[in-house]
Amino acid sequence: MELLFGLNLRHLRALPVVTARGGLSAAAAAIGISQPALAQGLAQLEARLAVRLFDRLPGGMVPTLAGSALIDRIVAAETRLAAGLVRANRRGFNPVNHLGMAQLRAFIALAEAGSYAEAASRLGLSQPALHRAVAETERLAGHDLVERRGRGVALTAPGRALARQFRLAAAEYRAGLESLMPADGPIRLVIGAMPLSRARLLPAALAALLPAWPGMQAEVIEGAWADLVEKLRDGAIDLMIGALREPAPADLAQLPLIHDRLAVIARAGHPLAAQAGTLAALADYPWIIGRPGSPLAAQWQALFGAHPPAAPVACGSVMTIRELLIATDCLTLLSPDQVKVELAAGLLTALDLPLPLPPRRIGVVLRDGWRPSPVQRDFLARIAQVAVITTT
Incomplete structure (x- = not known):
């Protein structure tokens, strides 16, 4: 079981108090429990985390550096929970104080699984136990959070908003706990990888990071911007890497790393491969373009203006594009880095044609106001170093 969900949320909540x-x-x-119970809970928490959270001084208890780092994250998490569990109809009632780890864990699991049966299976709980935990969360929120849809369930609008705040709160708790861990501890790093990060930047940064954090479990989730950005906003992934958007969405921050130029890619032996190409000649062949709404599709449109050539395929998968290029006379716009193996093997070729297109900015996308944990901060430093090496 993940460390966070094995802890008592009330004990964590007591630390800032x-x-x-x-x-x-x-x-x-202040929190309505006995002093011996609180002392025992704090001792259990320090033993579980293998760190001293407070110095016991004659004048009172003062948090250690480790304790201060954790408390800072707990306060941020509690702010997220309060934003989700707003209830104005009961004066003096603070629903956050009544939320337990079982409810937090159960509702996040249900939001991710989409059914009580699947969520209960993932958590190792009975379905009645899961129903009770979700019902208690609904009572605290003062809203219906879940509605039946066929054999599954869907979150209501208040449920979706609450699920996002719960995930972001869990991310804050995890960051606080990971700040206490040694490098060989169970540390998570979840990266959303857009296509242009996978060839050079991400593998090189991870290769440099792994020896420094032997206990790290890195998860790379591949996808296009549209596939990943809501996961980033939810806190399900820590950061995204790939082509940046212009302008950046208001709730996200972008850190540029490198500039990338596109090329026209075709199969080896393509009729245009042996000659200096022109835009007019390119228009005589069918194209594979990026998915609608993607920067790649927009740049293709900008290349040809009001009279673009036929584009029978819109696709975001480099693997699929590669196979179509090899089997047809189709053309596409790609970064040479994305097909460098195929170019080196002589399966594909980059046409000799300078394109009147501006370079694309490749970088990291973060939630606005996001504060990295130690391993996340180290990863950002290493990918910045890789970018410097790549461009020199």
């Missing part, structure tokens, strides 16, 4: 009140007795009174 202990800091604010300066001691266990005042904190216990």
